[in-house]
Amino acid sequence: MLSHPQDASRYHHLLSVLARYAGHFAPGETRAMYKFAQNHCIRHINTGSQAWLEELFVLYQRLLKEEVLLEDGHLAHTDFKNIATAGLRMQAYDWVEDFIRQYREQVPPPYGESVYRYSLAACYFETGDLGQALRLLQEAEPADDHYQLSFRHLMAKIYFRQGAYETLFYQLDAFRRFLARNQGLGDTTRRSQEGFVHLLRRTARLAEQWPYLEGKKAHQRQARLSQKLSATEAVADRAWLESQIQDLGGYSSPP
Secondary structure, three states: OOOOOOOHHHHHHHHHHHHHOHHHOOHHHHHHHHHHHHHHHHHHHOOOOHHHHHHHHHHHHHHHHOOOOOEOOEOOHHHHHHHHHHHHHOOOHHHHHHHHHHHHHHOOOOOHHHHHHHHHHHHHHHHOOHHHHHHHHHOOOOOOHHHHHHHHHHHHHHHHHHOOHHHHHHHHHHHHHHHHHOHHHOHHHHHHHHHHHHHHHHHHHHHHHHHHOOHHHHHHHHHHHHHHHHHOOOOOOHHHHHHHHHOOOOOOOOO
16 A cells, blocks of 8 residues: 555455454554554545545444444544544534534543534534534633644634634634744644634635725735635645635625
């Protein structure tokens, strides 16, 4: 698979071997080989392959059914979050909500409540229940800085979609300060999130001003903003930001 990453038959051969000889491997060995298969899918997904996203989602469903991901009855919070995220990207919203509620007790402390609230809030966000999504995040205490980041990121998207621009600008200022003081998040994560904060602020400013701009000028600024996004190397949630820029004109300030 490493020497022929584009050859899907090798991936499926690995899965068939694991299924056929499942009882011959220790649980830790089985998990390690399936982790290799997951990472193979993720590498393809990162190049924009929707087909490999579907492969990963099917693989996650299989691993849940066979309880491969469970260690002593526990599901790692990272696996929980990744499974929910894959399902949401597949728009399998009912399945994701069922998964979240079924497996929330399997995630041990201190991460169980954080990953449950974040994942369910993300599901509500995708289905348009912005108020419920926001309440889930506001009423939680994130388990660590990484969940704090995830909560802040999703809350910023919610405020933008609600048209709550003044609240959003306040939150983005706080988000920027959070990134500056939390060096432990890693340089790559911090840079991409800083790019997100900067570009979401610019998008919100244009959305707020859009009703008062002459049509040609508004669309010129929209085009420049889209070009700025394309030229920015490090930015989290690029596809979502691009979709919001393209949809400008559909948002307005709340009364």
